[in-house]
Amino acid sequence: MEHDGISTAKVTVRVNGSSQSAAIDTRTSLLELIRQHVGLTGTKRGCNQGACGACTVLIDDQRVLSCLTLAVQADGREVTTIEGIGDTTQLHRLQSAFIDHDGFQCGYCTAGQICSGVALASEAAAGVPSVVTDDLHADEVDLSLAEIRERMSGNLCRCGAHNGIIAAISEVYGS
Amino acid sequence: MREFSYAKAVDPEEAVRLAGTGARYLGGGTNLVDLMREEIETPTALIDVSGLAQGITETPGGGIEIGAATSNTAVAAHPRVRHDYPMLARAIVSGASGQLRNMATVGGNLLQRTRCAYFYDEAARCNKRSPVSGCDAREGFHRAHAVLGVSEQCIATHPSDMCVALVALDAQVDILGPAGARAVPLEQLHREPGDTPHLETVLAPAELITAVRLPQATVAANSTYRKVRDRASYAFALVSVAAALRVEDGTVSEVRIALGGVASRPWRAHLAERELLGAPATAESFRRAAETEFRAARPSRDNAFKVSLAPRVVADVLEGLIR
Ligand SMILES: Cc1cc2nc3c(=O)[nH]c(=O)nc-3n(C[C@H](O)[C@H](O)[C@H](O)COP(=O)(O)OP(=O)(O)OC[C@H]3O[C@@H](n4cnc5c(N)ncnc54)[C@H](O)[C@@H]3O)c2cc1C
Ligand code: FES
Ligand code: FES
Numbered sequence: 001m002e003h004d005g006i007s008t009a010k011v012t013v014r015v016n017g018s019s020q021s022a023a024i025d026t027r028t029s030l031l032e033l034i035r036q037h038v039g040l041t042g043t044k045r046g047c048n049q050g051a052c053g054a055c056t057v058l059i060d061d062q063r064v065l066s067c068l069t070l071a072v073q074a075d076g077r078e079v080t081t082i083e084g085i086g087d088t089t090q091l092h093r094l095q096s097a098f099i100d101h102d103g104f105q106c107g108y109c110t111a112g113q114i115c116s117g118v119a120l121a122s123e124a125a126a127g128v129p130s131v132v133t134d135d136l137h138a139d140e141v142d143l144s145l146a147e148i149r150e151r152m153s154g155n156l157c158r159c160g161a162h163n164g165i166i167a168a169i170s171e172v173y174g175s
Numbered sequence: 176m177r178e179f180s181y182a183k184a185v186d187p188e189e190a191v192r193l194a195g196t197g198a199r200y201l202g203g204g205t206n207l208v209d210l211m212r213e214e215i216e217t218p219t220a221l222i223d224v225s226g227l228a229q230g231i232t233e234t235p236g237g238g239i240e241i242g243a244a245t246s247n248t249a250v251a252a253h254p255r256v257r258h259d260y261p262m263l264a265r266a267i268v269s270g271a272s273g274q275l276r277n278m279a280t281v282g283g284n285l286l287q288r289t290r291c292a293y294f295y296d297e298a299a300r301c302n303k304r305s306p307v308s309g310c311d312a313r314e315g316f317h318r319a320h321a322v323l324g325v326s327e328q329c330i331a332t333h334p335s336d337m338c339v340a341l342v343a344l345d346a347q348v349d350i351l352g353p354a355g356a357r358a359v360p361l362e363q364l365h366r367e368p369g370d371t372p373h374l375e376t377v378l379a380p381a382e383l384i385t386a387v388r389l390p391q392a393t394v395a396a397n398s399t400y401r402k403v404r405d406r407a408s409y410a411f412a413l414v415s416v417a418a419a420l421r422v423e424d425g426t427v428s429e430v431r432i433a434l435g436g437v438a439s440r441p442w443r444a445h446l447a448e449r450e451l452l453g454a455p456a457t458a459e460s461f462r463r464a465a466e467t468e469f470r471a472a473r474p475s476r477d478n479a480f481k482v483s484l485a486p487r488v489v490a491d492v493l494e495g496l497i498r
Contacts, residue, residue, distance in 0.1 A: 007178040026181045026221075029208075049209050050275060062248075062277045068208045069278065072181045073201075073223065120273060128252040131268045131408065136257040153408035154272020 011075040015040065016084030022071075030074050031055045031066035034081055042082035042111045046156075053155035056112035057081050063119035082111035085118060094118060097168035105159035113155045113165050120151040121173040142175035176211050183223040187351045187385050193222045194381040200224045202244065202283030205275050210288065213295060215304060225280055228386060231255060237391030243282035243349075243384045247337065248273075250281060260389060262398035262417045266340035266435075269402040272409050282384040285338060285348065285364065286376065289331035290411055292316060302328045303372040313475060319413060322472040322481050323438040329372030330475055331439065333365060334411050338441035340400055343417040343433035344389050352382035361387070365440035394419045394429045401492045402435070403484065412436030414485045420496040422456040432465070432489060437472075437481050444468045447489065456497055458490045465489035 012021045015038050022037040034043050034057065046054030048067045055067040058080040086092030094117050097103070104110045124141040132150045133141055141147060148169050157165065181201075184190035190200065197219035201207060204225075210216040228242025231253050239255050250256055251267040267276065293299040293311040300309035312320055312330055320330040338361065346361040364376050378384075398419035404410040415435035421428050430451045432444040450464040465486035472482045 006180050009181060026179055027176045049212070050205055053272065053274060056274055063274045064278050065205070065274045068203075068205050068275075070181070070201075070204055070208060070221075072183075073204065073225065075183075116274065123248070123252075123273065126252065127254075127257075128248055129257065129264055129268055131265065131402075133268075136261050136264055139254070150408055151273055154274050 009072050009075075011071055013071070013074045013076070014078045016080060024071055026070065026072055028071040029067055030057070030059075030069040030071050030079070033071040033074070034066060034079070040081050040083050044108055044111055046109070046112075051156075052109070052112075053116060054109050054112045056115045056155065058115055058119055061119070061122065063116050080115070082114060085114060092118070094168065094172050097171045098165070101164040101168040101171065102161065103164040103168040104157075104161050109155060109157045109159075109161075113152070113157065116152060116155045117165075117169045117173070120148070120169070123151070124173075143170070143173050144175055145170055148174065177214060177217045177219070179211075179218055180220045181223065182220070183226055185226070187224075187227055187383055190222050190224050190227065190383050191351055191353060191381055193220075194383070195220065196380075198222055198381070200282070200383060202280035203246070203275075203278035204283075205271075205279050206283060206287040213297070215295065215297070224282065224383065234388060238389045241281055241387045241389070243386055244280050247271075247276040247279045247281070247284060250337075251276070258396070260340070260344060260392075260395050260398070262343060262395065262400045262419060263337070263340040263389075265400035266336045266402075266415075266417055269400060269412075269415070270336035281337070281387055284335055285341075285361075285384060285387070286378075287335055288375070290334045291320065291331040294331060303331060303368070303375075306371070306373045316477075317475045318477045319411065319436070320475060320478050321437060321439045322474045322478055323434070323442055323469070324367040325439055325473050326368045326370065326372070328370055329368035329439070331368070331372070332411075332436060333438065333440045335441065336400070336402060336412065336415060336435055338365075339415055339433045339435035340417040341387065341389075342441040342443045343398075343419065343431040344392060344395055347388045347390075348384055349386040349388065350378065350382050351385050352379055354379070356385075358388075361441065362443055367439050392419070392431075394421050394431060397421065397496055397498065398431070399492060399496065401488060403488055404436075414481055414488050416485070416488050416492045418489065418492045418496060420456070420493055422497055425456055427451045427454050427456050427460075430493070432468075432493075434468075434485060434489075437485055444489070446470075456493075458494050461493040462486050462490035
């Protein structure tokens with residue numbers, strides 16, 4: 001990263017496998033970088049304060065909130081947005097499951113829900129416990145409905161499609 | 176958000192060197208970026224310390240050292256933490272959401288600021304945000320506020336779940352500053368508000384948290400964390416309890432109790448612990464000991480329920496630990 005001025009910086013981020021460089025104000029969030037500089041608008045801005053999960057993307061395969069991540073913090077890292085998970089010609093199997101289970105209505109929260117769902121599966125496989133995990137000695141956590149519900153609590157859906165969302169994730173990753 | 180310069184530190188010494196007047200350290204940014212957007216925090220420089228020590232190592236005494244930049248998720252998932260300090264793993268996963276825990280660092284979690292709505296609201300009076308302006312929480316919406324360690328000037332709660340387990344585990348905080356390195360017990364890191372609620376910790380300007388150390392503690396293997404809140408997930412605590420227990424012949428031989436959601440800082444329940452040592456391991460004596468802790472409580476109009484709720488939660492958690 002190079003500094004052009006006191007409060008500007010040049011960042012280079014790999015987004016969905018392609019290298020993207022931009023000269024930005026240091027105040028730019030990763031969400032703004034993705035939507036306004038890279039031009040990928042699948043990722044949505046809901047609350048812009050870390051409360052809703054609509055802006056969820058993956059950095060180095062871990063789910064994070066792009067609204068509370070400064071773009072400069074993503075310099076040199078690998079970002080995956082919903083556009084990198086699947087597309088209309090080749091849906092990710094979780095995207096297909098969302099369609100089968102009515103996991104959305106307006107669709108505003110959906111990109112965040114799917115990024116979150118993909119990442120929670122790898123967290124559970126890596127032994128990350130949740131508040132409903134009984135056995136902390138398990139090095140891999142089976143995703144029961146209760147586990148999925150708890151692990152998805154950071155993604156709100158104002159249309160109330162939660163039951164469909166949980167069913168879709170369970171079909172693909174559930175125990 | 177005000178303008179700021181940004182630099183990523185490559186080692187702790189460089190971070191401290193870079194931290195001039197107006198600078199703040201940046202961990203995951205989950206609290207600081209939010210507060211900067213509201214212009215409650217207005218740093219002119221951010222020193223990113225999220226790339227510094229990450230990971231958990233064994234210490235000679237059988238304990239562990241956790242680098243300050245380790246993510247909350249990585250701490251909760253670490254086998255040593257899950258096996259030997261289960262209350263810490265459970266406290267961490269009781270907080271925030273999966274996304275936030277991936278971003279949040281240990282150093283940032285320790286220093287996260289209160290969630291008091293008046294602290295966040297520039298239009299409200301808040302002695303923490305702007306000293307001697309008054310406190311709108313006292314007569315306002317304060318159901319979630321503190322009853323222990325409060326003052327006339329401030330009744331804000333320390334919001335961290337992780338810190339509650341850490342204070343029960345006798346954690347030590349390693350610090351590096353312009354004047355050199357030092358360590359303080361976590362229990363002494365946060366200040367009670369008194370007349371100066373804007374002074375929240377004992378850290379001097381530019382002091383950097385580099386690590387948290389947990390001593391070896393056999394009792395901690397039999398421990399847990401329980402959080403009572405308005406909804407089942409993704410909400411701050413009304414009352415939370417971190418506890419560890421050892422019982423011999425029906426008598427308490429070792430006990431740790433710490434409380435969250437009820438105090439101005441992570442609260443070790445020393446009075447309750449002292450009363451329980453050598454006492455019968457029964458729900459009745461657990462509850463009575465916890466009530467002792469709350470004799471000094473100073474509830475406000477709408478949070479007095481915590482004074483009776485907390486001892487019941489303590490009793491239930493300890494009962495669940497009898498084996
Ligand atoms: C919607 C939401 C819900 C939440 N729910 C919960 C909850 O239920 N329970 C809970 O416990 N927490 C909760 N949190 C808070 C979350 O745990 C904290 O925001 C997080 O732990 C802060 O870590 P960070 O690394 O992102 O800190 P940052 O935001 O980067 O920093 C926080 C503060 O620490 C300072 N700092 C950071 N690292 C260091 C260091 N190494 N040395 C010195 N100073 C440092 C910064 O300068 C700043 O002042 C929630 C947050 C959000 C947004
Ligand atoms: S927009 Fe990021 S969490 Fe709501
Ligand atoms: S589908 Fe409308 S907000 Fe979730």
